[in-house]
Amino acid sequence: MHWIIRLGKSEQRSYTSLNPKEIIVKQQLDYLDLLKSVSLFSDLKKAELLPVAQAAIEKCFHAGEFLIRQDEPAEYLFVVGSGNIKLTQLSSGGDQFLLCYVTSGEMFGSIAILQNAAYPVSAEALTYCQVLLLPGSVIRHLMSEIPQLAMGVIRHLAGRVQSLQRQLQELSAERVEQRVARALTRLASQVGLRTEQGILINVALSRQDLAEMTGTTLYTVSRILSGWEKRALIDAGRERVVIKKPHGIVAIAEDLPAPRSK
């Protein structure tokens, strides 16, 4: 992966300043390489990806900007080159739900462009982001020509269905503490960063965010995190969580008896 990296003024990131709106790391994107790093396209030959790369539009977003808004007509598939994005869904009742975080090498918007419908979610940039917009028409056309790509999409969707079914199950059967623990372990595996103190969840993560992921309130999340901090399972701060004892959190997620010791 030979991206030419042009750094902004401040390269170093300390763990305490997690939401560095001012740090803008602009990378010269190699479209083909980026596309190939997305699992959907990884099986394709470069020649096959060429029309996609040519049709791709590069775009940048600042922290806080919305890449897409729910109910807008879907035009593009988004591939993330750098930065963190969160996908949220607003219900008719006005409650927001945080579906997932998307980071570099991942994509979103696939469902909407496949149905040629409206985006079912909003996407908000949490940091400075570079993304590629792939026109839905190009993707749809390519799928009808390259069965391999269609199979990739199917695998992607099938995986999503599975994970949603699991989440549904959890939400209906488990208590809040368990669900929060699960959300944390999921986040750890997705955007976790090993440090000496433990696993740092490497996105700005407020109590409110965790509440929206687990279907509870920010108050309850706050209480739960406080409890865990007293038990030295985690180290929580402003929009920041470090998991000090992963096995302890997993134990809570799986509803096992609390593990003895360390």
Add this chain to the structure above:
Amino acid sequence: MHWIIRLGKSEQRSYTSLNPKEIIVKQQLDYLDLLKSVSLFSDLKKAELLPVAQAAIEKCFHAGEFLIRQDEPAEYLFVVGSGNIKLTQLSSGGDQFLLCYVTSGEMFGSIAILQNAAYPVSAEALTYCQVLLLPGSVIRHLMSEIPQLAMGVIRHLAGRVQSLQRQLQELSAERVEQRVARALTRLASQVGLRTEQGILINVALSRQDLAEMTGTTLYTVSRILSGWEKRALIDAGRERVVIKKPHGIVAIAEDLPAPRSK
């Protein structure tokens, strides 16, 4: 649709005997016609469907039998010719969740055979059922040859993702009464039967079932249904629900102020 229908001893079905285990209506299945009635295959030419029909295995199940069990290796895609089936998922914690009902002209097992993995659900026959088993290998092979079929699968999966996301949202944001109302309206549109008294949910539907669909307990469901019956919104019986005032139930589902009148 020219199926030759060979009736069992008792053709008539009264609305009070809803779970007629003894009534076995055996139909001579025309595989091609049945397959074409499934939305996935409806766009295909009969010639294209021939290999599928030839590889299909017809099988019958009695009420209470399991067509598939969770975690078994997935071999077949199931197409339902007649009868009602319910899909359930068991969590590691031992809680059961009722995902959906499947009736004639619908299919299930698609996700599992696409990933060549294990079934993520169990399927239980609620009535006598006739189904076609389509080997996963045949489907997978066909998909790589007929892009149209792959697109159909994709549409099917995309729809499923959408509906699961909506359900997740509901489960996390709405109160039990709302969720039960939603489940009922969903059931009404799927397996509802217009009668003089109202819309009959045309499957055996216990309080336990409703509880497993909405993530609550059978006690709470019982209380809610009792309440609605007192308000003359529904007519509830043993494994039987008739919606007498659909608009009233919808109002509860949508959290509107209770409608005056009627």
Add this chain to the structure above:
DNA sequence: CGAAACATTGAACCTATTCAACGCCCGTGG
């Protein structure tokens, strides 16, 4: 008729929500 499966209801209990008050941190502007 009796057993089994399904349904109802009351009472105690508990989890999580709600509301309100307050603390803390950070950036901004006087």
Add this chain to the structure above:
DNA sequence: CCACGGGCGTTGAATAGGTTCAATGTTTCG
């Protein structure tokens, strides 16, 4: 530099909404 305000986080107290358990009733079927 300090004061102020805004956003985020914490915590207590009251409360609501569901759960749990147990007792009892009802329907169906063999």
